[in-house]
Amino acid sequence: MTEQFTPPPARGCASTPVLKERGQHEVFCGLTGIIWLHRKMQDAFFLVVGSRTCAHLLQSAAGVMIFAEPRFATAILEETDLAGMADAQQELDRVVSELLARRPDIKQLFLVGSCPSEVIKLDLAKAAERMSAQFAPNVRVLSYSGSGIETTFTQGEDACLAAMAPVLPHTEARELLLVGALPDVVEEQAVGLIEAMGIGPIRVLPASRVNDEYGIGPNTLYALTQPFLTDTHEALQRRGAQHIAAPFPFGEEGTTQWLRAIADQFDVSEAKFAEVTDAPRARARKAVAQASEAIKGKSVFFFPDSQLEIPLARFLTRECGMDAVEVGAPFIHKAVMSSDLNLLSEGPVIAEGQDVDRQLDRCRAARPDLTVCGLGLANPLEAEGLTTKWAIELVFTPVHFFEQAGDLAGLFSRPVRRRALLKLEAAE
Amino acid sequence: MKLTVWTYEGPPHVGAMRVATGMKGMHYVLHAPQGDTYADLLFTMIERRNHRPPVTYTTFQARDLGADTAYLFKDAATAAYERFKPEAMIVGASCTAELIQDDPGGLAETLGLPIPAIPLELPSYQRKENFGADETFFQIVRALAKPMEKTAHVTANLIGPTGLGFRHRDDIVEVTGLLMDMGIEVNVVAPMPATPSEIAKLGQAHFNVLMYPETAETAARYMERAFGQPHTRTVPIGVGATRDFVAEVAKLAGVEPVLDDSRLRMPWYSASVDSTYLTGKRVFLFGDGTHVAACARIARDEMGFEVVGMGCYNREQARMLRSLAKDYGVEALITDDYLEVERRIEELAPEMILGTQMERHIGKRLGIPCAVISAPVHVQDFPARYSPQMGIEGANVIFDTWVHPLVMGLEEHLLTMFREDFEFHDEAGASHHGHKAKLREMGIKDSLKTETDSAEPLQTNLGPVEIVWLPAAEKELKKIPFFVRGKAKRNTETFASERGVSEISVDTLYEAKAHYAR
Ligand code: SF4
Numbered sequence: 002m003t004e005q006f007t008p009p010p011a012r013g014c015a016s017t018p019v020l021k022e023r024g025q026h027e028v029f030c031g032l033t034g035i036i037w038l039h040r041k042m043q044d045a046f047f048l049v050v051g052s053r054t055c056a057h058l059l060q061s062a063a064g065v066m067i068f069a070e071p072r073f074a075t076a077i078l079e080e081t082d083l084a085g086m087a088d089a090q091q092e093l094d095r096v097v098s099e100l101l102a103r104r105p106d107i108k109q110l111f112l113v114g115s116c117p118s119e120v121i122k123l124d125l126a127k128a129a130e131r132m133s134a135q136f137a138p139n140v141r142v143l144s145y146s147g148s149g150i151e152t153t154f155t156q157g158e159d160a161c162l163a164a165m166a167p168v169l170p171h172t173e174a175r176e177l178l179l180v181g182a183l184p185d186v187v188e189e190q191a192v193g194l195i196e197a198m199g200i201g202p203i204r205v206l207p208a209s210r211v212n213d214e215y216g217i218g219p220n221t222l223y224a225l226t227q228p229f230l231t232d233t234h235e236a237l238q239r240r241g242a243q244h245i246a247a248p249f250p251f252g253e254e255g256t257t258q259w260l261r262a263i264a265d266q267f268d269v270s271e272a273k274f275a276e277v278t279d280a281p282r283a284r285a286r287k288a289v290a291q292a293s294e295a296i297k298g299k300s301v302f303f304f305p306d307s308q309l310e311i312p313l314a315r316f317l318t319r320e321c322g323m324d325a326v327e328v329g330a331p332f333i334h335k336a337v338m339s340s341d342l343n344l345l346s347e348g349p350v351i352a353e354g355q356d357v358d359r360q361l362d363r364c365r366a367a368r369p370d371l372t373v374c375g376l377g378l379a380n381p382l383e384a385e386g387l388t389t390k391w392a393i394e395l396v397f398t399p400v401h402f403f404e405q406a407g408d409l410a411g412l413f414s415r416p417v418r419r420r421a422l423l424k425l426e427a428a429e
Numbered sequence: 430m431k432l433t434v435w436t437y438e439g440p441p442h443v444g445a446m447r448v449a450t451g452m453k454g455m456h457y458v459l460h461a462p463q464g465d466t467y468a469d470l471l472f473t474m475i476e477r478r479n480h481r482p483p484v485t486y487t488t489f490q491a492r493d494l495g496a497d498t499a500y501l502f503k504d505a506a507t508a509a510y511e512r513f514k515p516e517a518m519i520v521g522a523s524c525t526a527e528l529i530q531d532d533p534g535g536l537a538e539t540l541g542l543p544i545p546a547i548p549l550e551l552p553s554y555q556r557k558e559n560f561g562a563d564e565t566f567f568q569i570v571r572a573l574a575k576p577m578e579k580t581a582h583v584t585a586n587l588i589g590p591t592g593l594g595f596r597h598r599d600d601i602v603e604v605t606g607l608l609m610d611m612g613i614e615v616n617v618v619a620p621m622p623a624t625p626s627e628i629a630k631l632g633q634a635h636f637n638v639l640m641y642p643e644t645a646e647t648a649a650r651y652m653e654r655a656f657g658q659p660h661t662r663t664v665p666i667g668v669g670a671t672r673d674f675v676a677e678v679a680k681l682a683g684v685e686p687v688l689d690d691s692r693l694r695m696p697w698y699s700a701s702v703d704s705t706y707l708t709g710k711r712v713f714l715f716g717d718g719t720h721v722a723a724c725a726r727i728a729r730d731e732m733g734f735e736v737v738g739m740g741c742y743n744r745e746q747a748r749m750l751r752s753l754a755k756d757y758g759v760e761a762l763i764t765d766d767y768l769e770v771e772r773r774i775e776e777l778a779p780e781m782i783l784g785t786q787m788e789r790h791i792g793k794r795l796g797i798p799c800a801v802i803s804a805p806v807h808v809q810d811f812p813a814r815y816s817p818q819m820g821i822e823g824a825n826v827i828f829d830t831w832v833h834p835l836v837m838g839l840e841e842h843l844l845t846m847f848r849e850d851f852e853f854h855d856e857a858g859a860s861h862h863g864h865k866a867k868l869r870e871m872g873i874k875d876s877l878k879t880e881t882d883s884a885e886p887l888q889t890n891l892g893p894v895e896i897v898w899l900p901a902a903e904k905e906l907k908k909i910p911f912f913v914r915g916k917a918k919r920n921t922e923t924f925a926s927e928r929g930v931s932e933i934s935v936d937t938l939y940e941a942k943a944h945y946a947r
Binding site: 027054075 | 430431432433434435436438439440442443462463464465466467468469470471473474477478479480481482485486487488489490491494505508512523524525528529552553554555557
């Protein structure tokens with residue numbers, strides 16, 4: 002493929018001062034990740050130790066998507082559990098024993114901490130250790146925090162994967178590890194492309210079953226597929242594994258550069274790389290061009306949500322012709338994000354954290370053509386005449402890699418096209 | 430510790446949000462972590478509200494806990510007052526903030542705000558959403574409403590409607606109309622859509638119409654004591670209940686009972702011949718106590734169904750529902766455990782479920798038609814069209830809604846006649862539905878559906894006798910249309926076990942059919 006990408010900006014956003022906000026946040030907590038993690042890990046059960054609020058959050062976020070008995074549940078703390086610590090640990094043992102007796106298909110159990118369990122200092126790590134010993138070798142029990150006082154939305158997945166990194170066996174093999182829970186169709190595409198370049202075996206974290214697991218070690222090379230996996234990144238570094246830094250695989254450019262970084266590590270030739278990627282690159286470019294017609298030259302404003310904001314702003318500005326006004330992210334991990342920040346032209350406000358009312362003021366003043374925000378804000382902003390895209394869909398739908406690049410652009414252009422399409426006034 | 434998958438009710442602070450979001454000029458400052466803001470989407474997405482709920486969350490984080498979370502609350506309350514300039518505030522804690530014991534009520538008092546800041550004590554680890562709404566409304570009334578001179582004309586308050594309420598928006602219109610026909614004016618409707626200054630005027634009405642005991646019973650009792658306002662006991666859902674309601678209101682108001690039933694079509698629709706097929710349909714009801722009680726009466730007396738079971742998830746109504754269930758000769762199921770409800774439905778194998786969105790899921794799994802009669806509900810139960818449950822139009826709406834999931838009368842016969850026809854075949858379900866209903870997990874093995882795969886005989890353990898279906902009988906059972914097959918199987922097995930018969934033949938099947946014939 003000879004066509005070149007837009008040249009990188011002379012000054013990217015990597016050194017732009019970040020607007021740090023501390024006020025009311027309008028975001029999910031890390032428990033939400035359970036909704037997609039439990040689909041991905043088919044022998045895992047997620048047991049939240051929390052309150053009725055936590056159970057209600059999971060239900061509201063899952064909506065009507067799941068009607069079978071799902072592989073997650075909440076152990077709701079009651080008045081009696083709050084009275085004494087010893088009781089709560091015993092109660093947890095009882096709940097887990099009953100659960101595992103009823104669900105022999107469960108091979109990994111995650112005890113997920115919540116705000117209430119953390120405030121009362123219920124030690125889930127200790128509980129997991131005790132239970133692992135009790136239920137070994139049939140069930141592995143791990144713990145992580147998905148609480149709203151420790152984690153924001155996608156950080157729940159990060160905390161879960163970071164908890165798995167230390168228990169993977171050791172290996173000296175030089176292997177590629179892809180990190181992030183992607184929809185199966187997307188994961189298969191990625192693996193297919195990389196294998197076609199002659200790289201293998203390819204490992205994936207999380208594996209879909211505990212028995213599919215592999216080892217990691219100093220010769221493991223890993224690529225992150227999601228920008229929010231920063232603790233996992235650090236946990237893998239502690240195991241000696243090496244990070245392949247790259248922009249995230251959104252859009253044609255992101256995917257190409259991400260694959261390129263991997264290919265370089267495994268000495269894949271130019272010719273081979275072109276042979277594997279030329280056709281899907283051309284398809285992606287064409288699909289993005291078509292799908293982004295309606296948003297070319299329009300402005301976009303990101304409320305913080307999933308930490309996908311910076312890579313997506315890079316995609317929208319460089320491949321779809323949009324102008325970013327503000328890019329808000331709940332957290333910005335400079336090391337993981339630098340490749341994307343370097344490609345994002347200087348100009349937009351880069352904001353970390355949130356003060357939702359002040360951010361709404363800025364958004365109303367800027368009147369962007371498209372606002373990317375959470376479900377609590379979308380309809381109210383639409384009612385004020387702004388066009389919105391719900392951010393959560395970006396996490397729930399397949400948007401990575403070449404074949405989804407057009408769909409990704411479509412997610413942003415559909416609301417814009419729809420607003421142009423609707424004629425709800427009288428003809429006169 | 431209680432293991433929970435799906436819940437019928439959220440935590441109590443969500444009940445408080447329903448009150449605040451229904452009102453105007455009220456603001457809720459909630460001491461809570463960031464994740465609790467998910468509750469906004471219930472209102473903006475499920476109910477499609479076009480504004481944010483008037484709630485400021487303090488969104489404290491772990492690093493704040495060691496230091497001072499109280500100042501966060503004070504800052505948030507001050508900023509909320511300055512930005513939104515509400516007429517009044519409610520302040521409280523979510524489950525996590527309850528544990529750190531910052532006392533939002535006391536903190537708000539120290540701020541010296543020029544508006545009332547009403548403290549809420551909602552025990553998150555004991556109570557639930559309906560309690561939260563009921564208690565919040567009561568505290569607001571107690572703080573803002575004072576005894577007043579009654580209006581010259583006879584007036585009533587409508588109390589109970591909240592944000593996210595099942596058809597509350599339209600019920601208000603319908604009940605207002607019922608009162609107007611009797612020359613009774615509405616004084617205040619609260620909590621939705623009242624302002625705090627309207628709440629202050631509650632005392633001038635002559636009586637209260639308690640629309641939803643779940644959310645306003647405590648306030649109604651308080652107003653009875655404090656303002657001498659009696660309140661209605663009948664909830665006007667259904668034709669009979671609407672007539673009773675009119676009579677009750679007439680007595681309270683000292684006027685003649687008047688009901689304009691010129692738009693009432695439900696009784697005729699129920700009497701018309703196409704409805705004959707509704708006779709004796711076995712229904713199971715589950716939801717909040719008020720809606721279940723009202724709908725049980727409609728089911729039995731106005732639709733001609735057979736009520737085979739009922740229950741509610743809110744313990745506050747357990748006693749009422751238990752005694753009502755006795756009148757229907759069934760045992761009430763009082764639980765908030767969705768799996769227990771599913772088990773009961775499997776046992777009873779009803780032909781229809783009247784329930785909440787949870788029972789809709791259960792119905793989908795079991796292939797049993799379901800109509801929604803109670804919260805919790807999902808986005809499709811907030812329709813664009815006028816769609817009340819109460820009053821005359823409510824009765825019409827209920828008839829349509831309940832009949833919709835069923836196979837229509839004539840169609841039922843066609844299905845029996847042309848069972849082998851590719852379009853009418855057994856599993857196609859009702860022809861006016863896109864999806865096909867599937868009968869599963871009702872003790873009827875999949876082998877019944879595929880003739881090739883019937884090596885294993887159908888076996889059921891019902892009490893002391895193990896019952897086996899002989900192949901011919903099994904085949905015959907399969908010929909029975911899917912929507913009555915569960916009942917036929919159950920009846921036959923009960924019939925057999927009562928007679929100590931352990932093998933079911935074609936004859937047993939038809940003897941049982943004759944025995945149960947109605
Ligand atoms: S923010 Fe905390 S209390 Fe709220 S749902 Fe999340 S973990 Fe539970």
